[in-house]
Amino acid sequence: MNIKALDDAAVGRFWADALGWGVSSEGPGVTNVEPGDGFVWPELVARLKALGATPADVGQGDAPWTVLADPEGNEFCVLEPREIHRDTGPIARVVVDCADPRAMAGFWGEATDWTLHEVTGEHAVLRSAEGVGPYLEFRRSSDAKTVPDRVHIDLLPYPGDDKAAEVARLKTLGATDLDLGQGDVPWTCLSDPEGHEFCVLGSH
Known part of the structure; x- marks a missing residue:
């Protein structure tokens, strides 16, 4: 997963601290965040806010998760512990807004050789056939894509x-x-x- 950033070192450090991962760099303008020694769940939202995350409203309403934004405004969700995410690591899902989740799952399933776990008209979920790592989820959105x-x-x-x-x-x-x-x-x-x-x- 690649995140464009105005200050790659600052955003990289935020995500490294948020995930309990380490940082490295392959050159100016590139900060890599890689799995490290651990990830602690308790009081995660408070810890993320202390690192610089801020509350975000993306129309989630009364959802059973907390929506935050990193220091450059990239939104992410903090989920409560769920059995389905027991072995994903700290990144449970990468979520992509799209017009047609079923078609996107078809393309990305072939592109990645990942397994389709769930598909409806509103969302589709893929994961590595090896059953490790995060899920890739496509969610239907009526918002047209207008910027990179x-x-x-x-x-x-x-x-x-x-x-x-x-x-x-x-x-x-x-x-x-x-x-x-x-x-x-x-x-x-x-x-x-x-x-x-x-x-x-x-x-x-």
């Missing part, structure tokens, strides 16, 4: 797979080329069928 996403997904081909071949495969599924002025970089920028940006990384 501040948060996007980076895909990493399987070890030994050719990146160019993977990009070609994604295009057959409905992805399109995307020029963000990225220049000569080791990743390829694409858009999914609803225009959400994502990157295909070079193999490590």
Whole structure:
């Protein structure tokens, strides 16, 4: 998951502290946040506010979760403990607003080789076939996408797979080329069928 930030070091430090993860950097303007030693649930909302998070209203009403924003205004939800998220780690779900959850689940399921867990006209949920890590959820929204996403997904081909071949495969599924002025970089920028940006990384 990639977050655009005005101050990558500050936002990276917030998320590292929020998740109990570590930070590293691969160069100026890039701060990586990676799993570290632990994550403590009790009094999480108060701890996040102390780190710089602020309450956010996205029309959630009387929901059983708390909506906050990080120091640059990126909204996120703090869920109460749920059995379904027992082994996800601190990031339970990555949620994407979209017009057609069923179609998005079809594209992203093929793109990631993840398993479809639930699909309705209002939302669809995918997860790694290995049953580890966060869920990827697509929720129906009537709001049209008008600006680039501040948060996007980076895909990493399987070890030994050719990146160019993977990009070609994604295009057959409905992805399109995307020029963000990225220049000569080791990743390829694409858009999914609803225009959400994502990157295909070079193999490590």
